[in-house]
Amino acid sequence: MNKKLNKRQIILDEAAKLFKLKGFGGTSMRDLAGEVGMEAASMYNHIKSKDEILEHLCFHVSNTYIAQLAEVEQMPGSNGDKLKELLRWHINLMLEDGAAVSVANNDWKYLTDSKLEQFKAARKQYEKGFAALIENGIAAGEFRPVNASVALFTILSAVRWVELWYRPGRGVTAQELEEDIMAILLNGLAKN
Amino acid sequence: MNKKLNKRQIILDEAAKLFKLKGFGGTSMRDLAGEVGMEAASMYNHIKSKDEILEHLCFHVSNTYIAQLAEVEQMPGSNGDKLKELLRWHINLMLEDGAAVSVANNDWKYLTDSKLEQFKAARKQYEKGFAALIENGIAAGEFRPVNASVALFTILSAVRWVELWYRPGRGVTAQELEEDIMAILLNGLAKN
DNA sequence: ATCAACAACGAACATTTGTTAGTTTGATAG
DNA sequence: CTATCAAACTAACAAATGTTCGTTGTTGAT
Numbered sequence: 386m387n388k389k390l391n392k393r394q395i396i397l398d399e400a401a402k403l404f405k406l407k408g409f410g411g412t413s414m415r416d417l418a419g420e421v422g423m424e425a426a427s428m429y430n431h432i433k434s435k436d437e438i439l440e441h442l443c444f445h446v447s448n449t450y451i452a453q454l455a456e457v458e459q460m461p462g463s464n465g466d467k468l469k470e471l472l473r474w475h476i477n478l479m480l481e482d483g484a485a486v487s488v489a490n491n492d493w494k495y496l497t498d499s500k501l502e503q504f505k506a507a508r509k510q511y512e513k514g515f516a517a518l519i520e521n522g523i524a525a526g527e528f529r530p531v532n533a534s535v536a537l538f539t540i541l542s543a544v545r546w547v548e549l550w551y552r553p554g555r556g557v558t559a560q561e562l563e564e565d566i567m568a569i570l571l572n573g574l575a576k577n
Numbered sequence: 578m579n580k581k582l583n584k585r586q587i588i589l590d591e592a593a594k595l596f597k598l599k600g601f602g603g604t605s606m607r608d609l610a611g612e613v614g615m616e617a618a619s620m621y622n623h624i625k626s627k628d629e630i631l632e633h634l635c636f637h638v639s640n641t642y643i644a645q646l647a648e649v650e651q652m653p654g655s656n657g658d659k660l661k662e663l664l665r666w667h668i669n670l671m672l673e674d675g676a677a678v679s680v681a682n683n684d685w686k687y688l689t690d691s692k693l694e695q696f697k698a699a700r701k702q703y704e705k706g707f708a709a710l711i712e713n714g715i716a717a718g719e720f721r722p723v724n725a726s727v728a729l730f731t732i733l734s735a736v737r738w739v740e741l742w743y744r745p746g747r748g749v750t751a752q753e754l755e756e757d758i759m760a761i762l763l764n765g766l767a768k769n
Numbered sequence: 770a771t772c773a774a775c776a777a778c779g780a781a782c783a784t785t786t787g788t789t790a791g792t793t794t795g796a797t798a799g
Numbered sequence: 800c801t802a803t804c805a806a807a808c809t810a811a812c813a814a815a816t817g818t819t820c821g822t823t824g825t826t827g828a829t
Contacts, residue, residue, distance in 0.1 A: 410602020542738035565727040573765025
């Protein structure tokens, strides 16, 4: 049974890479099977359907997001500290699990019916919590008085392309990346 | 002949909307035809193929980008002024022609072979010019000394989601949007 | 040695896809 | 009225897609 979970995980991991590279619609089950090293039909011993793969990847990410938000909310410290921590976490997640995050960012729209609604709800929940953090910071005088939604999306989307662009050993270190992104966004939001 | 160009334009516009909504792979020619108000086969009197539609949308955007960059480069003023102008232009393009920009941002990977290379080259050219602008600003002491590539992608991707999120009349005005995004990014990049 | 469970396979399926061919319609110019 | 020509239609195509079925090894416990 250990082996079964293992093969399933391989399929999921490989799917994340392929979906990121060619998109959900652009990746056939035969493509994926080729990458995994078996026939397409064989994969159905480990997964239920192509949709299930997408669901797993998307909700794995959204669950992680929400869990991390809850953790940061309970942290001691100023709103600026919390935002900093969340931002740092986002960047690192991109560096560590970028393929899955990319799929959740780009291919969630191919989720089916109820799962789609579920995912959108999860995303909205995360965004609401994140926006509240910014609003609190503005109310406390820590942040520049901008529209919280605008700040939220500016920050979230700024982080998104780390994964599409960053390649280790290509002139920029991971630490430099983290520092510079955070410098721009946190100073941008800081009052004066 | 006027009418022919018109119908073609309708198809292209509707395709941009659908591709943005459901992705290139998720949109069938029959879907598109339904939206346009004719049979799928009839569209081939106006367009050459589904790929041609994608190519048109992508290169229309990349050409606009490059033209605008050239214009800004010739502008008088500091690097900060130029960056500000380019940023403002980006935001407005998102508000005016967001569907096409979305397609160029998300579905360019489905371009075929030589067109794909061509598009990547165009994008690289734009990024290089944009990065040079930032580097000049840093060298001139206008901007905080961050890695230019990191700054570039932070800015470019921050702008990307305007289109996915912004809906007129939903609490935030276009002007507020523009002001706040620019405030965060320009202050973030500004020295001190 | 036997049995059961699992995991891989080849073949086939029903659909959907982009696209082509041939035909009909409808407006316009002579 | 008729010839013309673009633009729409119906029908069909071959290819690709996700998935199912029945079979065949393979493994581990009894």
